[in-house]
Amino acid sequence: MPGDVGEVLISEDALKRRITVLAREISHVYADTPRGITMVAVLAGSLIFLADLIRRLPMKMRIGLMTVSSYAGATTESRGAVLGSVSLPDLRGRDVLIVDDILDTGRTLALVQTEVRRAKPRTVRTVVLLRKPGKAPPEVTVDFTGFDIDDVFVVGFGLDYDGLYRNLPHVAVLSSNAQDLDGVT
Ligand code: XMP
Secondary structure, three states: OOOOEEEEEEOHHHHHHHHHHHHHHHHHHOOOOOOOEEEEEEEOOOHHHHHHHHOOOOOOEEEEEEEEEOOOOOOOOOOOOEEEEEEOOOOOOOEEEEEEEEEOOOHHHHHHHHHHHHOOOOEEEEEEEEEOOOOOOOOOOOOEEEEEOOOOOEEEOOEOEOOEOOOOOOEEEEOHHHOOHHHOO
């Protein structure tokens, strides 16, 4: 594990502090939403972020889940987003907040936002823990962002490389000797 994982980019403490502030911002925006909100979490990457965020949101909420995959095996090259299983409550007329780990190329969120809008919610907003600015096309937007980061492949706090490292309590850079092992041909 230490061989694959490089420097810590965002510490456990910094994550906690930022998520607390993000939750305050989100609570403020949804202050007049008596029916509560519906979170749509994009799994598996948003798992840890979701768990930390929702425990700081003192409002009525329902939670729906979608799985989307974009990286097959040991690669850091996105192969396009593919929708997997979907387990959602009725979104019609609801205030939906999509939760994802990272906005990178924007393919995942483009797919998820389209899918959610199809269900005719009242409002759709998106929160991401991390964002790589300037990579996603302009039509893929997010409303709340935890941290802007450089274009480096990161792991930890829910984010994986080849299915590993989601359990790291911080966000770290994937070391260059771990990258694209299956892309070496
Ligand atoms: P896109 O490119 O579709 O990426 O915006 C979204 C999904 O791809 C994964 N992703 C990453 N995972 N480190 C990771 O561990 C990264 O730097 C990274 N960039 C993208 C992630 O699952 C995200 O939801």
